Amino acid sequence: MKDRQPPVIEARHLRKVFGDFTAVDDISFRLHRGECLGLLGPNGAGKTSTIRMVYGFSPMSAGSLRVFGLDVTTRWRSIKARIGVCHQENNLDPDLSVLENLVVFAGYFSIPRKVAKERAEKLLRFMSLDQRQDEKVTNLSGGMMRRLVLARALINEPELLILDEPTTGLDPQSRHQVWEKLDQLRAEGLSILLTTHYMEEASSLCDRLVIIDHGKILVQGKPKELIRQHAGRDVIEVFNPTNKLLRFVESSRLMHDNLPRRLIIYGQENDGIFERLGEHYCAENCIRRMATLEDVFLRLTGRDLRE
Amino acid sequence: MNLLAGRDVTWRFMRVWQRNFIVYRRIWKINFLPPILEPLFYLLAFGLGFGSLVGKIVYQGREIQYVAFIAPALLSVNMMYNAFFENTYASFVRMYYQKTFDAIMATPLSLREVILGEIAWGATKSLMATAVMLGVVSAFGLVAYPHGLLILPLSFLAGVAFGAVGMVFTGITPTIDMFNLPVFLFITPMFLFSGTFFPLNDLPTWAQKVAAAFPLTHLVTVTRGLCLGIMSRDYLYGIFYLIVFSLLWIPLALKAMERRLIR
Ligand SMILES: Nc1ncnc2c1ncn2[C@@H]1O[C@H](COP(=O)(O)OP(=O)(O)OP(=O)(O)O)[C@@H](O)[C@H]1O
Ligand SMILES: [Mg+2]
Numbered sequence: 001m002k003d004r005q006p007p008v009i010e011a012r013h014l015r016k017v018f019g020d021f022t023a024v025d026d027i028s029f030r031l032h033r034g035e036c037l038g039l040l041g042p043n044g045a046g047k048t049s050t051i052r053m054v055y056g057f058s059p060m061s062a063g064s065l066r067v068f069g070l071d072v073t074t075r076w077r078s079i080k081a082r083i084g085v086c087h088q089e090n091n092l093d094p095d096l097s098v099l100e101n102l103v104v105f106a107g108y109f110s111i112p113r114k115v116a117k118e119r120a121e122k123l124l125r126f127m128s129l130d131q132r133q134d135e136k137v138t139n140l141s142g143g144m145m146r147r148l149v150l151a152r153a154l155i156n157e158p159e160l161l162i163l164d165e166p167t168t169g170l171d172p173q174s175r176h177q178v179w180e181k182l183d184q185l186r187a188e189g190l191s192i193l194l195t196t197h198y199m200e201e202a203s204s205l206c207d208r209l210v211i212i213d214h215g216k217i218l219v220q221g222k223p224k225e226l227i228r229q230h231a232g233r234d235v236i237e238v239f240n241p242t243n244k245l246l247r248f249v250e251s252s253r254l255m256h257d258n259l260p261r262r263l264i265i266y267g268q269e270n271d272g273i274f275e276r277l278g279e280h281y282c283a284e285n286c287i288r289r290m291a292t293l294e295d296v297f298l299r300l301t302g303r304d305l306r307e
Numbered sequence: 308m309n310l311l312a313g314r315d316v317t318w319r320f321m322r323v324w325q326r327n328f329i330v331y332r333r334i335w336k337i338n339f340l341p342p343i344l345e346p347l348f349y350l351l352a353f354g355l356g357f358g359s360l361v362g363k364i365v366y367q368g369r370e371i372q373y374v375a376f377i378a379p380a381l382l383s384v385n386m387m388y389n390a391f392f393e394n395t396y397a398s399f400v401r402m403y404y405q406k407t408f409d410a411i412m413a414t415p416l417s418l419r420e421v422i423l424g425e426i427a428w429g430a431t432k433s434l435m436a437t438a439v440m441l442g443v444v445s446a447f448g449l450v451a452y453p454h455g456l457l458i459l460p461l462s463f464l465a466g467v468a469f470g471a472v473g474m475v476f477t478g479i480t481p482t483i484d485m486f487n488l489p490v491f492l493f494i495t496p497m498f499l500f501s502g503t504f505f506p507l508n509d510l511p512t513w514a515q516k517v518a519a520a521f522p523l524t525h526l527v528t529v530t531r532g533l534c535l536g537i538m539s540r541d542y543l544y545g546i547f548y549l550i551v552f553s554l555l556w557i558p559l560a561l562k563a564m565e566r567r568l569i570r
Contacts, residue, residue, distance in 0.1 A: 018570065057412055058570060077415045085413035091406035095330040104329060107322045108414035156414075 006069030008191045014063035023049040025215035036192040038206035043306040046215040047195040084153030088164040099133040109156040123151040143174025199293040231295035232266035245281040315417040323424025342439040378449040379531035380503035386433045390466035393429040394473030426470045433466030451536030471556035478563025497523040
């Protein structure tokens, strides 16, 4: 039964070209109903460009894109009526109060005023903003603004939520609060497409991840699988490793990264390598920890700074 | 570009108008002050000060007071300013600084609807400011009724014309400061040379021809005729000019904004 339903997003060979620069280069992915898909990638990887094509803001240069089984190029109006978008940059309406931001936005969806008001009040309670409903949005803190943007994206009761870096620039408290709300929405069955630079956010919220760089997909898969495949199970970080250790690591073909003043060794399950390392090569300069998504990300996209 | 093809203009553009109206309502007192005070200042300065120098002037074979000559010009300039400045500076702030258009484009509206909503709003501001100013000018007995009532729909049409021009500049200006250029090159010359403060037939023929190309010239002519209660075929020509002018500039505005925002 479930397979009969079209995927919420089906992107095939998407391309986006700006002049002679290719921002999105042949990207294909699917988002299934009720799923949270994370789009990861360094600055300029092409995440926002991809997302903007999905919600019909930006015309694609090539490829095909279906949302809810509908073609984005022709059915953009019905598609946009069914999705909620949280842009990367804040674009709340500074001329309107907190409540008006929601009610006026509901107007763009032709939601009757009375229904809009009820929904807005409910959403403000959900986002713990009901005490602030008459305030100017410019008086809100960063965290509150982000929650308001999220509330605004939910005003049309969307089936798909598109979030472009929903927690960038927030303090840990606000970030956790946003995660909690997103988790709640996910549990209610909302499909979510999310971009983020926080690996913790991606691994805890997303069912599946797509890591892109330079407009191309590097890998996709479940967070745990990606970690296992690309960073193993456990990691030992050695500060100022001795030459003896470096030779050992190289001769025994361990998965590793040799950084200035730091060596990272990625170990597979039960390979017993860490015990040997611990006995023969390590003193206080070693830390053993679980492999994380951040290891995967850095291994795949490199450690060089982006412009 | 398929994204823009098909049914991309519907009545939904009124939602954008509505948004601007809600914001306007909040500060309506400040918005109403200029159209009340401006004619008072001008009528005072030109009527009492300058008018005594000029005395009466002959217009369309009638001898009229100088204030009666400039009052329609003040109304016309007010229409031009309200729409043009709304669709340049104010629209630019919404588009560029507040990212309001970006936010709206994630909803079922098309960019064309957003821009048409903005132009309709600029025209509405022209209409509202004209209604207020018309009240003030009428109190001086400078408007003939019922002809004068036609100035209200005229102010909306003029608002569309000048708003569409403003929107084109909003689509192409790199920064907000650059609006100085169209103001300096178009708005100010029109303000002075559209038969506003002196009759055009005092000018050499070539200058009259240049003035005949200005939309404000036609607007002033029609408004003046309505204020004086003179009915003439020439006014139909003026209205026709404003309609054609609008029909040319609206698509240009849509094109300019698409080129700027759809990427
Ligand atoms: N309108 C545009 N014109 C030209 N180049 C653009 C345009 N928009 C984006 N780009 C370029 O396309 C590339 C991808 O940009 P995009 O915004 O999609 O990256 P991103 O993955 O969202 O990055 P970030 O993490 O910084 O938000 C960048 O190199 C950017 O400079
Ligand atoms: Mg981005």
